[in-house]
Amino acid sequence: MGFYDLSKKERVQLVQAIESEILEDIHNGQKNAVLRYFSDEDTYIRKSGYLAIGKIHKSAKASTSTIINLLNTLLKSDLEKVRQTTINAAGELGKTNFEVVAHFFDKGLFDDHHSVRNAVIGSIKKMGEQNPEPVLNWAKKYLHHPDKEVRREICHGIELRGRKHPKDILPLLRALEHDGTARVKNTLIHVLGQIAYKKGCLETVVKDLNSWENKELVQKALDEIVDVHHRYRNFAVLTQKQAIDYIDKNYMG
Structure with a gap:
């Protein structure tokens, strides 16, 4: 039976049981329950497992070093699935203590499995939103990595911070x-579109794009920004026409 096959009350009880069993594992120097939940086929069971690690760390019910040692082993x-969930658990800690x-x-x-690499992207997003300075400094060292997938993953991972604070990620x-x-390039264009439709963000992005050298890429990014204002019209601050008018007036390329 899957997580969402349970009633709300049963889900709450299960989440509490998962946290209790994982904490017991940590205190006893074991990992039987952790492995069971971290390897579960149900995404939401695994999520409950890594969120439990975050709660245990935040509440100081176990030392940071003990939790890190467990995650290193996992x-x-x-x-x-265990490696994926471990990365997600590390991301919960990294919201407040990235180092x-x-x-x-x-x-x-550099994991062989895409799900683990995707967990890195997801973790960069959630950590970068709450703890941006060390996360973005870490991301910088991979922007020119020879592996194109690494560069793409970093570009994608810093997106969420940019949705509210585009100025923080535009230099990257x-x-x-x-x-x-x-x-x-396609990921870069996508991210530029995603960070330009919230309040005050279009102005910041367009101002920065004025100083970019690759005018062909910038034009594609501007087209994406215009398209995003239509696709996300229920969430965008400006209408698509207002976005077009702003770009026409303020982009000097």
């Missing part, structure tokens, strides 16, 4: 403007 698992978990993302970026995005790989 990251060596042969099961991709102690940075090595998980250094390793996870600009470092990719001459990237010759289509997947990286």
